[in-house]
Amino acid sequence: MAAAKSIAVVISSTRPQRINPFVAGYVASVINSIPQTTAKVELLDLATVNLPLFNEPLVPGEVPADDPTPHYHYEYTRAWSALVRKYDGFIFVTPQYNWSIPASLKNALDYIFHEWNGKPAAIVTYGFRGGVKAEPHLREILNGLRMGTVEPTVALKIVKGEPEEREKQMKETWxxxxxDEKITTLFASLLKHFEAKN
Amino acid sequence: MAAAKSIAVVISSTRPQRINPFVAGYVASVINSIPQTTAKVELLDLATVNLPLFNEPLVPGEVPADDPTPHYHYEYTRAWSALVRKYDGFIFVTPQYNWSIPASLKNALDYIFHEWNGKPAAIVTYGFRGGVKAEPHLREILNGLRMGTVEPTVALKIVKGEPEEREKQMKETWxxxxxDEKITTLFASLLKHFEAKN
Known part of the structure; x- marks a missing residue:
């Protein structure tokens, strides 16, 4: 039996007042309720990764593809490279900022290149209208990184309000x-990507 | 006679080995060779602005539209707000990173909101194939910020090589x-935006 695949649910916004951890936590909880033993899913918070705005002297696509990690100039880039290499697939949970993705996510994606290549990526957006404008931008960027983006698109509507009442309302809306069905289908698409490769 | 309009040519990449200052300098030099007295053009370098990844506790669209500057939490945001308010229009000169714009530009755009609204924006991209995939993303983001984006698209092809030879080759290619004609037409479109508003 093949080893269980490791999937990261990425918390993409890093601003202090973000609700991204709640949204990503919801996505992970839906997935964790699916009976299956072929993948383990964990949260990956870009705020914890804490990268500065890109300042590597190297071009990420130009380091050796088979072992890029030791070639970066900064320790935080090597740590990020090693962390991303540990995962087999990604579910990016992102807000929409000004009709696209936040700089925090673009920055984390741009820091490395080979580490993403060939791995499947799923997209979950959120916003007052579901964050649907962030989705085509992110899908194109991930295709640029040669990831295999999977369907369907999951767009979660958020609301304003006090934290507890707000979270309750959002869960009901979702x-x-x-x-839940869309997230379940999206996760199945991710797993299918691995079967197709084996 | 109306006061001369102030236009910023924005150096959008902040990585240490960037050629963005050379490309933006070329764009500014073409514009400065156009005989006209209705606008003054200057370079605005995002590396000098030096914003961290977005961490304001406020949502930029929610500060008062008529005088947003004093409402930001951080001094660097207030400085960025005041700087952007000084300009009447913008020419964003941007590289393409992974089929979109760099995080450094998205971050600077996302930090503020009202300061951009209603002002005209021109786009110049560069890359080995002209950076043409960054253009539709940036145009959509600028429309999201309620800027008036103008045409045509100017896409400048870059080459590899030693600095001096490289710059010579790029200038010849351009x-x-x-x-030069496209940049001249683009600048005329920017100026027309002001006439349309007066």
Missing amino acids: KKDGA | KKDGA
Whole structure:
């Protein structure tokens, strides 16, 4: 039996007042309720990774593809490279900022190149209208990184309000909109990507 | 007579080995050779602005539209707000990173909101194939910020090589590709935006 695949659910916004950890936590909880033993899923928080705005003297695509990690100039880049290499696939959970993705996510993606190549990527957006404008931008960027992006698109509507009431309302909206089924299908698409490769 | 409009040519990449200052300098030099007295053009370098990854506790669109500057939490945001307010229009000169714009530019755009609104924006991309994939992303983001984006698209092809030889080769390529005429037309479109508003 093949070893269980390791999937990261990426918390993409790093601003202090973000609700991204709640949204990503919801996505992970839906996945963890699916009976299956072929993948383990964990949260990966870009705020914890804490990269500065890109300042490597190297071009990420120009380091050796088979072992890029030791070639970066900064220790934080080597740590990020090693961390991303540990995962077999990614679910990017991202807000929409000004009709695209936040700089925090673009920055983390741009820091490295070979580490993403060939791995499957799923996209979950959120915003007052579901963050749907961030999705085509992110999908194109991930294709540029030669990741295999999978369907369907999951767009979660958020609301304003006090934390507890807000979270309750959002969960109700998501369940009503069929988000759990979409997340389940999205996760199945990710797993299928591995079967196709084996 | 109306006061001369102030236009910033924005150096959008902040990585140490960037050629963005050379490319933006070329764009500014073409514009400065156009005989006209209705606008003054200067370089605005995002590396000098030196913003960290977005960490304001506020949502930029939620500060008062008529005087946003004093409402930001961090001094560097207030300085960026005041600087952007000084300009009437912008020419964003950007590289393409992974089929989109660099995080450094998205970050600078996302830090503020009202300061951009209603001002005209021109786009110049560069890359080995002209950076043409960055253009539709940036145009959509600028439209999201309610800027008036103008045409045509100017895409400048870059080459590899030692600095002096490289710059010479790029200038020759750009002149051969009609870049000077396109930049001149783009600048005229920016100025027309002001006439339309007066």
